Every structure is written in C-alpha cells, then in structure tokens.
Amino acid sequence: MLRRFPGAGSIVSALDRVLPQPDQLCGPFSASVALTAVIGDDAPDVTALAMASGSAIWPGEIESARPPGTPRLTDGWDVLPRAVSTDTAGTTAAGLAAGIETATDHRVAVVPIRGPGAEGLRLLLARLADAPFRFGLVANVHTAELTEFDWSVGHFVTVWGFDPVADVVAIADTYRELGDSDMPPGCRTVSADAFASAMSERGLLLIVDNEVHHAAVGLVRSLELRHDLWSV
Secondary structure (H helix, E strand, O other): OOEEOOOHHHHHHHHHHHOOOOOOOHHHHHHHHHHHHHHHHHOOOHHHHHHHHOOEEOOOOOHHHOOOOOOOOOOOHHHOOEOOOHHHOEOOHHHHHHHHHHHOOOOEEEEEEEOOHHHHHHHHHHHHHOOOOOEEEEEEEEHHHOOOOOOOOEEEEEEEEEEOOOOEEEEEOOOHHHOOOOOOOOEEEEEHHHHHHHOOOOEEEEEEEHHHHHHHHHHHHHOOOEOOOOOO
8 A cells, every 4th residue: 555655745736736847957846846745835946946956957959858748848947057068957966955955944954865775765765654754755866767768867756655565656757747647647656676776876865844854864874874965
C-alpha cells in the first residue's frame, strides 16, 4: 500500500495548479511544489526560486530538454541571466539548495543526501514516512533511467510517497504528460531500484522547517547516508 508522506496532499494539489514547468527550470519548479508540504501557501514561486538559485537560461530552443509532445514555456525568463552554453543552462543542486533557503528567508533548511543507493533509499523513505515533522523531498535524477521514450537529461522531481510492498516511489513530475492515468495529474510511481539508479551520481534534497534541521540531519546520519552535495 502506498504510504503518502505528510504534506503529500499539498504537493499534489499545488502541482495540479502550476503544471507544466517553464523550460529549463525543473529544479525551482519542483522545489516550489515540495515547499508547499512545509510552509504551505507561503512557498516561493518558480521565478523567485530560480533567481535565488542562480538559474541561467539558454535562450534558444532545446527540444531535447523536454519530453516528446510537451509544451515550451518561457515564464520568468525575462528576469533570469543567460547561460553561456546549453550545458550550463538550468540550476545546479548546490544552487538550488542555497536558493531554497534564501528564498524562504531561512525558514527552511535543506539536507542534501548524495546517491543513497537502492537500500539506502528504501530505508530513508520508510523512516520519512514515520517522521514526526513535515518535509519536502526533491530528487535530482537522470531521466534515461525513468522513461520508456527518448529523453535523456538531468532533471528534478518531487517525491511524495513510498510503497514498501510494491517497492515503488511516488513522484510528482513537471509535465502532465508524464503522469499515470490512475494518479493525480503529473504523478506516477517508479520502481525503487530504477529511482536509485537514476540518482547514482546525483541525490536528494530534504527540505524541513529550520527548527527541525538537526533532527533531519540526525535521521540521515543514522542511516549512514552521505550528507553532501553533488555536481553533474
């Protein structure tokens, strides 16, 4: 049975209102959605998070950056800096982690978890399902591991549940077209093994209220997971 994390209702409701993401801004988009689980309607919007995170935009068309058949949006581009190349467009994990804290005036803290592996991921999600605090969880993945069509990019999604029996992770993606028909808009489940593999060189950003930062760090360390950022 799928165990919905605390705040999952806020996440799927917010996702339905804001889909789809602006081009090249999957990180700020997913962070904004995840933050609703922690601070509700006070969550900064995508543009505010992109500015705080140092996101940069490549102004030309990059069709390969989007799943086939999904729309191109440029909301917020007018206030963001231009990237020097397509490779530097978007948002880094380090930039996003810092931007989340800055854009919320440090009401929240971000705990990075680098490449947890399949077993580490299962242990973490099981513990978070019973966590005594609200949280948001953003995953930085490589899409080739998670889709059946030709789409191979670095990407951010929001995690909102875990089914330990079926061994699947519930994620909120950034396009309606990526959702399952029996799930809320833009949401689907993926196998825990595939999800862990998609994060092998990347990881998770655990977002919590600043008052429970130490408890969240303690939880991560108790599972012997790597508590640091990544750069890809």
